[in-house]
Amino acid sequence: xxxxxxxxxxxxxxxxxxxxxxxxxxxxxxxxxxxxxxxxxxxxxxxxxxxxxxxxxxxxxxxxxxxxxxxxxxxxxxxxxxxxxxxxxxxxxxxxxxxxxxxxxxxx
Amino acid sequence: xxxxxxxxxxxxxxxxxxxxxxxxxxxxxxxxxxxxxxxxxxxxxxxxxxxxxxxxxxxxxxxxxxxxxxxxxxxxxxxxxxxxxxxxxxxxxxxxxxxxxxxxxxxxxxxxxxxxxxxx
Numbered sequence: 001x002x003x004x005x006x007x008x009x010x011x012x013x014x015x016x017x018x019x020x021x022x023x024x025x026x027x028x029x030x031x032x033x034x035x036x037x038x039x040x041x042x043x044x045x046x047x048x049x050x051x052x053x054x055x056x057x058x059x060x061x062x063x064x065x066x067x068x069x070x071x072x073x074x075x076x077x078x079x080x081x082x083x084x085x086x087x088x089x090x091x092x093x094x095x096x097x098x099x100x101x102x103x104x105x106x107x108x
Numbered sequence: 109x110x111x112x113x114x115x116x117x118x119x120x121x122x123x124x125x126x127x128x129x130x131x132x133x134x135x136x137x138x139x140x141x142x143x144x145x146x147x148x149x150x151x152x153x154x155x156x157x158x159x160x161x162x163x164x165x166x167x168x169x170x171x172x173x174x175x176x177x178x179x180x181x182x183x184x185x186x187x188x189x190x191x192x193x194x195x196x197x198x199x200x201x202x203x204x205x206x207x208x209x210x211x212x213x214x215x216x217x218x219x220x221x222x223x224x225x226x227x228x
Contacts, residue, residue: 034214043203043221044154049214087154091213095167098146098215100154 002027002092004101011106019075021104023088028068035064035073036087038103044087048073075106083108109133111204111219119198119226125191129204129219136185137162142207143180143187144215147200155200159207160187199226 003026013019023033031051036044046055048064051071061076075082088101115127129143136143144159158168160178168176177190191198202222205215 032212036215043218044215045218046214046216049208049216050212053212055216089154089215096209096213097167097169098144098156098213100156102153 002029002090002099004088004090004099006086006088006101006104009102009104011104012108013078013106014108015078015080017078019078019082019106021073021086021106023066023071023073023101025069025071025090029090029092031067032091033064033066033071034089035062036089037082037084038087039084047086078106082106109206109217111206111217113202113204113219113222115222115224117223117225119194119224120228121195121226122193125189125194125198125224125226127189127202127204127222127224129187129189131185131187131206134206135182136180136187137182140208142209144205144207145178145189146203146205146215146218148203148221149200151197152200157189157202194226196226198224200224 005024007022033051035048038044047058047062052064063074065072085103085105087103091098110132112130119125142159145157148154160166160180166178175192180187203218205218208216
């Protein structure tokens with residue numbers, strides 16, 4: 001089974017900072033990776049799919065890159081509403097199945 | 109698009125957990141999406157449970173497959189989850205979500221989540 005790891009697990013940052021989160025897969029997954037944002041008590045919200053495509057309504061300060069086994073989520077200028085936990089997710093196999101990373105908490 | 113989970117918040121060990129997801133803003137029968145369940149607990153994080161197509165075709169997580177049944181009711185625009193023989197390890201927030209499929213597969217809209225506690 002393909003596993004995902006994320007680094008760092010915890011990130012302390014300030015408003016205006018550029019933030020980068022890394023997600024690594026134990027096997028190559030092409031560009032089959034998505035990123036989610038989750039705030040306490042809320043459902044995850046899709047930010048990026050296909051490694052670099054922004055979902056509808058997501059601010060352009062969010063960007064994704066990578067392919068194969070290493071991927072990054074970048075927030076170009078952290079805003080107060082961006083303090084949250086971020087998860088990567090991959091799909092693979094046939095029939096398709098999903099796996100999530102353990103999450104990165106971005107805090108003040 | 110809105111999804112809303114409903115069902116008992118407390119289930120006794122060894123009994124069956126049943127949840128329903130009511131979908132609005134899109135027809136489950138459109139054929140453009142699969143419909144999925146995901147759960148989240150502090151111990152396991154986010155865990156994909158399975159998905160179903162409007163025709164009833166399913167794909168389940170191997171770790172839950174022996175206890176899991178998903179169904180769809182197109183007349184009510186709902187889909188459902190049934191997990192048998194539950195234990196404390198099944199305590200989690202359960203989310204339903206829409207799966208956009210094609211060249212890339214992703215969970216684009218989620219319900220608000222329903223906390224299910226397994227306890228006597």
